[in-house]
Every structure is written in structure tokens, then in C-alpha cells.
Amino acid sequence: MNNMPGKNKAAYPFLIIAGSLACLVALSQLNYSFSYKDFQFRKLDMLSDLRTSSPGQDKNNTALAGRTGKGGTVTDTAVSVVDSSGTVTTLPNPDAHHDYMEYTGIMQYASAQYSEDAAGLHKFLQALADLKAGKRKKVRIAYFGDSMIEGDLITGELRDSLQHYFGGQGVGFVPITSVVASFRTTITHTYSKDWTDYSYKKLPPSNIPLGLSGHTFIPSSNSWVRYTPVKKARLDKFNEISILYGPASGTGLTVNDKSYTLDGNAAVNRLDLRQDTGLPSVTIKYAGGAAGPLFGVSFEDDNGIYVDNYSFRGISGIELGKLSADMIRRMQQEHTYDLVVFHYGANVLWRPELTDYSWFERPMNKVLDSLRNDIPATSFLIIGTADKSYRKGDQYVTAPGVPALLAVQHDLAAEHGTAFWNLFAAMGGENSMVKWVESETPGANKDYTHFNRLGASKVASLLYKAIMNEYRQTSTVQ
Structure with a gap:
């Protein structure tokens, strides 16, 4: 029989709603x-x-x-x-x-x-x-x-x-050497093989800081690096050129055969070469003196x-x-x-x-x-x-x-x-x-x-x- 004594069907909706609310309150306390x-x-x-x-x-x-x-x-x-x-x-x-x-x-x-x-x-x-x-x-x-x-x-x-x-206009920072230089298409980058490359995997002596790239480069007697712009928009010429280097005293460099001396006691120093802009390439060579640490070169505009x-x-x-x-x-x-x-x-x-x-x-x-x-x-x-x-x-x-x-x-x-x-x-x-x-x-x-x-x-x-x-x-x- 469906009509069982003692059961009030009118109360069912109320009981269902009350039960649901009780479950929701309980769930609200869980996290x-x-x-x-x-x-x-x-x-x-x-x-x-x-x-x-x-x-x-x-x-x-x-x-x-x-x-x-x-x-x-x-x-x-x-x-x-x-x-x-x-x-x-x-x-x-x-x-x-x-x-x-x-x-x-x-x-x-x-x-x-x-x-x-x-x-x-x-x-x-x-x-x-x-x-x-x-x-x-x-x-x-x-x-x-x-x-x-x-x-x-x-x-x-x-x-x-x-x-x-x-x-x-410019590619920004480029290290002195790179294992993927031949793979990169935003700058042409070649260098001699005689640079000493200190890095995360081969830390430099305590008196030489590691550069922000995770690398620091020390030149040997015939070390050189050459950067050439590529034929792409905003990468086809060099305007502002800056060499970033570590503590150095009397480190000789030539940039496109023009002589410079690196001096600076700070952990990072900068040599700006605005007067050498507009050239088809930039070649940097070690020219004697104390072999100071170099980090890389930055290519920008003003x-x-x-x-x-x-x-x-x-x-x-x-x-x-x-x-x-x-x-x-x-x-x-x-x-x-x-x-x-x-x-x-x-x-x-x-x-x-x-x-x-x-x-x-x-x-x-x-x-x-x-x-x-x-x-x-x-x-x-x-x-x-x-x-x-x-x-x-x-x-x-x-x-x-x-x-x-x-x-x-x-x-x-x-x-x-x-x-x-x-x-x-x-x-x-x-x-x-x-x-x-x-x-x-x-x-x-x-x-x-x-x-x-x-x-x-x-x-x-x-x-x-x-x-x-x-x-x-x-x-x-x-």
C-alpha cells in the first residue's frame, strides 16, 4: 500500500531542502x-x-x-x-x-x-x-x-x-663565444678558439666575477671575436656598441684596428664605442697587457x-x-x-x-x-x-x-x-x-x-x- 499511516508527504520537500543545506554547511567547513x-x-x-x-x-x-x-x-x-x-x-x-x-x-x-x-x-x-x-x-x-x-x-x-x-634597433647583449653561434640567425658571430671560458660548470678564480650570462671570458695572445649584422629589420646595422668587462688594469684591445685600454676596478665596467658605429662588422682583438675578463658586447640604438x-x-x-x-x-x-x-x-x-x-x-x-x-x-x-x-x-x-x-x-x-x-x-x-x-x-x-x-x-x-x-x-x- 502507498498510503502508509504516520507518513506526511507534504513534509518531504522541506526535509530534502533541510538535508541539502546541512550537507552544504558541512562541505563549507572542509578545505x-x-x-x-x-x-x-x-x-x-x-x-x-x-x-x-x-x-x-x-x-x-x-x-x-x-x-x-x-x-x-x-x-x-x-x-x-x-x-x-x-x-x-x-x-x-x-x-x-x-x-x-x-x-x-x-x-x-x-x-x-x-x-x-x-x-x-x-x-x-x-x-x-x-x-x-x-x-x-x-x-x-x-x-x-x-x-x-x-x-x-x-x-x-x-x-x-x-x-x-x-x-x-639592435640585438642587445651577445657573449664573447657561444656554443650556438652558428645556429643563431639574429647576428653573425665568429671567434677564435683560444678564449678561456669560465662558467657555471667551470667557475673562475675568486678574484674574477662570473658574468650575468653565466660566462666570463679570458683572452689568450691571439684571441679575437667578430660580430656582423644580418639583413633583417632592426638588425641590419650597429649603432651603439658597448663592451662589458670585469675588473681590468691595462688590458689592451683593438676594435676594427683602433686601440683601446680597459681599466676599471668594479665587478662590471663598460666601454662605449659610439664613434665606431655604422660599420659592416666589428672585430675585437686582444692586444696585450693584463688579460682582463670580458663578458660580452651589447648592440643597441639610443x-x-x-x-x-x-x-x-x-x-x-x-x-x-x-x-x-x-x-x-x-x-x-x-x-x-x-x-x-x-x-x-x-x-x-x-x-x-x-x-x-x-x-x-x-x-x-x-x-x-x-x-x-x-x-x-x-x-x-x-x-x-x-x-x-x-x-x-x-x-x-x-x-x-x-x-x-x-x-x-x-x-x-x-x-x-x-x-x-x-x-x-x-x-x-x-x-x-x-x-x-x-x-x-x-x-x-x-x-x-x-x-x-x-x-x-x-x-x-x-x-x-x-x-x-x-x-x-x-x-x-x-
Whole structure:
């Protein structure tokens, strides 16, 4: 029988609603988070739709709330940071409602530990605005990476796009020698084989600093290096030429047969050669005297934006901890950077199934701490690793280490008040490397790790668009 005594059907809807509410209240008290692939179980905020500002996201989606230094406000679209002098800095707040594993734009963070005016990309974006408005002459980017960017891959296309919009003529910094000189297409670079190359892998004596590129070069009796411009827009002539070198006393050089003497006690010194511009090539020869350390040569114009490629094959980024604070500070005085980019990951993912990256996170924390303190008024951008695939069974799939490493890289950005861009998400997310490799027009190599020239150009385009989106958002907000 359906009509059972003692049962009141009219109460069923009330009981169902009450039970559902009870479950929701119970769930709201839980705060479990899993970062494996796309599954996350976060604490439920039942009043989220009634709030006028974000209450601060969990570690996997940290908003700028709680990271605005000595004062500030957070809205759905922007964050205002107030520094010790009362100056208000307004930043876009794209991460307030985006998961870092899926968001393809640049996420910006501020931290009370570091200079408020260097939060996120603020300093860099302001420099771009001033450059465009004619209020300053130059903007520089130091772009650090591994083999992903060697030969000026990614950086070459990024430089070209930025110079097309903001102005500039020149390839920027080039080391004295390079293992990929024959591979690089943005400058013709030849040299003698008798230079002594100290590096992260062969440290120099204690009285000789390691250069910002991770290299320091000492000449022998017949050492020479030659640079020739290439027939490409904004790279077809040399205008301003600067030799960057370490402590030297009476080091003789000839530049296109004109004699110079290098003298300087600082960790980084600069010799400008504007009078030798407009030549079809520049040949530098050692001409006797004390064999002082040379770092490289910079090719610029008197205005515009410049991207210096600091690639070093086979490293993870933690090697930058070997650079001296004195050298970094002096380099910033002689060759000022408005943005420092870290693009690492391929060599961290050396075991595809490894998911514990504490061995990388601990020393990288120290690297970021040091650099943030050594050049405090500079913006920093951490680029999250690209997808990396490995063979599992009969197919290639995204390595389990990729999302684990991205979590570490994102947290490093949030904790140090830098910007973060997820290249993995921007290139398509899970298993995107397989698509890039197996496309009819491949963008990556058969190692399922490295981009080819076409792929590097596409990555540069994605990064350029992300930067310009922040530039235009900031201009609109301000």
C-alpha cells in the first residue's frame, strides 16, 4: 500500500531542502585541495556571490588580497597597493577569478617582503608607458633560460615584436663565444678558439666575477671575436656598441684596428664605442697587457626596447645562485634592466614521473630572494614550464611532473611578488606537446620537449600578446 499511516508527504520537500543545506554547511567547513591534473576540492564559500571583493584565494589560486604590502584594496579587476610614501600603485588583478593551471594570461602578485612598486609587472609596464610617451629613452629585459631559448629562439621574435611597437634597433647583449653561434640567425658571430671560458660548470678564480650570462671570458695572445649584422629589420646595422668587462688594469684591445685600454676596478665596467658605429662588422682583438675578463658586447640604438638573451644549456635556474651580488648590482648600474624573466623547466623535468620538486624549490627560493634584494626596483616574470610528453605504453602523454612543477613555479611567483605566465596552459594544456609535435606543420621536435623555430616563434607571439594585454589593461585602469 502507498498510503502508509504516520507518513506526511507534504513534509518531504522541506526535509530534502533541510538535508541539502546541512550537507552544504558541512562541505563549507572542509578545505581539502588536490593539485593532480584538473581535480581540486576547495573550501566552499556560500556567500561568495554576495561579496564585493575577493576574500583571498587558496594557495593554488592566490589573489593579491593579503599580499598588498603596507596597504591597498582588491576588486574584481584591479588591486591598489599603497607604499610607505603613500604612493598608490594600481595593478590589474586577472588572477582573482582564474585558476593558474588554466589561465593563459599573466598573473601578477605583490608581497610585503619586497618593494611594493616592483609588484607584479608594475615597474616594467610603467617603463613601457613612459617609453611610448617619450618620457624615457630605453627599456631592457634580461631573459634567462636554458636550451629552450638558445640561439635567440623565442627571444628573437619577442624582441622584434616589442621593437616594432616601442622602437629600438639592435640585438642587445651577445657573449664573447657561444656554443650556438652558428645556429643563431639574429647576428653573425665568429671567434677564435683560444678564449678561456669560465662558467657555471667551470667557475673562475675568486678574484674574477662570473658574468650575468653565466660566462666570463679570458683572452689568450691571439684571441679575437667578430660580430656582423644580418639583413633583417632592426638588425641590419650597429649603432651603439658597448663592451662589458670585469675588473681590468691595462688590458689592451683593438676594435676594427683602433686601440683601446680597459681599466676599471668594479665587478662590471663598460666601454662605449659610439664613434665606431655604422660599420659592416666589428672585430675585437686582444692586444696585450693584463688579460682582463670580458663578458660580452651589447648592440643597441639610443632609444627603444632591448631583450638580452641569457641562455645556458642544461641548467635548471638554480645555478644563478652562483652569481655574486656585487656583480649583479654593478651590472644593473651599467646596463639597467626593467624586467627579469626566468624561463626554465625542461631540465627540472629530467625524470618525467617525478612529482617532488622540493630539491628545486628550496634553492630557487634563495635565488629569487637574492635577486629581488639586489635589484629591488625591477619587475620579475616567472614563465611556467611548457608541456613535456613521455611515452607511456603505446602513446605519448603529458608527464606527471609537469603540473607538479607548475605548482612550485606559481607559488614561487606568489611568494616573491612577481608575475607568472603559464606556458603549459597557453600552448593548449594537457597533451598539447603531442599536438605540436605531430601537427602537419610541427612546432616542436621529436623529443617532445623542445620547440623548433616555428614553435618558438609561436611561443614568442603568445608571450607578446600576454604582455601587451597587461600593458593595455594597466593603461585603461590607471
